[in-house]
Amino acid sequence: MIIAVDYLVSKLKTLKKDFVENIALNITKPKEKFINQALSAVLLSGSLVVMNFAGWIIDDCSDKFYRVKRLLNHIINKNGWGDIARNYRRFLSRFIVSDTTIIIDMTDIAKPRARKMEYIDLVRDGSEGKLVTGYWCLEVYANIKKTVVPLALHPYGINDPEVKSENKQIQEVLKAVNSDINGKGIWIADRGFDRLNVFKSLFSRKIHFIIRQKGNRHIVIGDNTHISVEHTLERLYQLQTISGNNSRIVFAKVRLPERTERLSIVGQFNPKYDKPLMFLTNMKVLDMNMAEQIIARYVERWKCEEAIEFLKMRIGFERFRIRRYPAVQNICILAMIAMGFLAVIMLSNKMMTGMLFKCCSKFRKATVFKYYRLLDGLQEFAHKLMINNRSSPILI
Numbered sequence: 001m002i003i004a005v006d007y008l009v010s011k012l013k014t015l016k017k018d019f020v021e022n023i024a025l026n027i028t029k030p031k032e033k034f035i036n037q038a039l040s041a042v043l044l045s046g047s048l049v050v051m052n053f054a055g056w057i058i059d060d061c062s063d064k065f066y067r068v069k070r071l072l073n074h075i076i077n078k079n080g081w082g083d084i085a086r087n088y089r090r091f092l093s094r095f096i097v098s099d100t101t102i103i104i105d106m107t108d109i110a111k112p113r114a115r116k117m118e119y120i121d122l123v124r125d126g127s128e129g130k131l132v133t134g135y136w137c138l139e140v141y142a143n144i145k146k147t148v149v150p151l152a153l154h155p156y157g158i159n160d161p162e163v164k165s166e167n168k169q170i171q172e173v174l175k176a177v178n179s180d181i182n183g184k185g186i187w188i189a190d191r192g193f194d195r196l197n198v199f200k201s202l203f204s205r206k207i208h209f210i211i212r213q214k215g216n217r218h219i220v221i222g223d224n225t226h227i228s229v230e231h232t233l234e235r236l237y238q239l240q241t242i243s244g245n246n247s248r249i250v251f252a253k254v255r256l257p258e259r260t261e262r263l264s265i266v267g268q269f270n271p272k273y274d275k276p277l278m279f280l281t282n283m284k285v286l287d288m289n290m291a292e293q294i295i296a297r298y299v300e301r302w303k304c305e306e307a308i309e310f311l312k313m314r315i316g317f318e319r320f321r322i323r324r325y326p327a328v329q330n331i332c333i334l335a336m337i338a339m340g341f342l343a344v345i346m347l348s349n350k351m352m353t354g355m356l357f358k359c360c361s362k363f364r365k366a367t368v369f370k371y372y373r374l375l376d377g378l379q380e381f382a383h384k385l386m387i388n389n390r391s392s393p394i395l396i
Contacts, residue, residue: 089180101187116326119157213278233267
């Protein structure tokens with residue numbers, strides 16, 4: 001048992017050392033030290049509140065007040081955070097291949113009790129279904145070997161003069177992530193991204209995409225007819241049914257008005273719903289099998305809902321206590337790399353992952369979303385080491 005514990009501690013430290021060194025390229029030594037300490041402390045405390053995770057950091061500072069002040073200064077200071085996010089994505093790009101699913105979505109950071117936070121405004125709280133004060137947040141994930149990995153968490157306030165528009169934020173995040181992962185992957189998005197500006201940005205970067213349609217977008221079909229996506233798919237489905245084909249999936253080659261790119265639309269009809277699922281993609285859909293793959297790809301998008309729920313429940317994504325606007329953006333990068341390190345554990349070492357799974361609480365063992373089991377196991381393992389005086393609180 002002692003050998004297994006020593007193996008696990010050694011592998012965790014080695015993996016974390018490699019991870020931090022790669023994401024700390026071109027940043028100062030003090031900032032690198034902060035990332036090294038804060039990464040472990042956030043995971044073991046399950047909190048982004050500095051007062052909470054500061055207790056998991058062991059350093060030469062005997063006064064907790066000054067340790068907290070040092071940590072806050074690093075979070076508030078803008079320097080280095082852009083490089084950290086960029087290096088983090090470039091490090092993860094080693095796990096991403098040409099057909100990796102890249103999911104882009106938008107969530108809210110609800111701060112209903114906030115009054116003095118910079119650029120805060122009304123957002124729709126998805127959990128409560130009502131308008132509250134907070135920030136919007138663009139999120140991007142890669143689904144790597146059934147492990148959803150965050151690539152971007154970009155919060156913004158609509159009153160920020162540099163934001164200008166939601167479309168601009170989407171384009172900037174898309175550009176940054178696509179560049180850092182070397183243009184790999186197939187981007188998946190819901191109806192909220194059915195926008196001409198988004199399509200233009202995707203076309204200009206030659207990105208493969210699948211975007212669910214609202215249905216009212218006009219497209220151009222073979223005989224140069226301009227018609228909406230929904231009407232086109234309904235017409236195809238009627239013709240298919242008349243011909244004796246009972247499949248509920250239809251597809252066709254199309255293009256957008258005033259664009260030359262060849263696209264495909266795919267629709268799936270369900271008798272339980274009035275409207276079909278409708279998708280526009282620049283991938284070639286030549287047969288029913290490929291159409292089914294397009295739909296299956298889109299289903300992977302729902303993994304982002306599980307990811308953001310994990311971030312909010314176990315990393316404390318909404319529960320930080322910071323007022324300054326740049327610090328909010330920086331704390332989101334810290335949350336991203338914390339979850340990213342858990343992903344790296346699962347992607348890099350199956351034996352270590354299995355050992356940590358065994359450490360987790362019994363009620364977690366049947367959890368489908370594996371991040372809960374892994375973080376639970378990591379925290380249980382750390383607490384047991386502390387009780388047995390086998391390690392300092394800074395486990396990894």
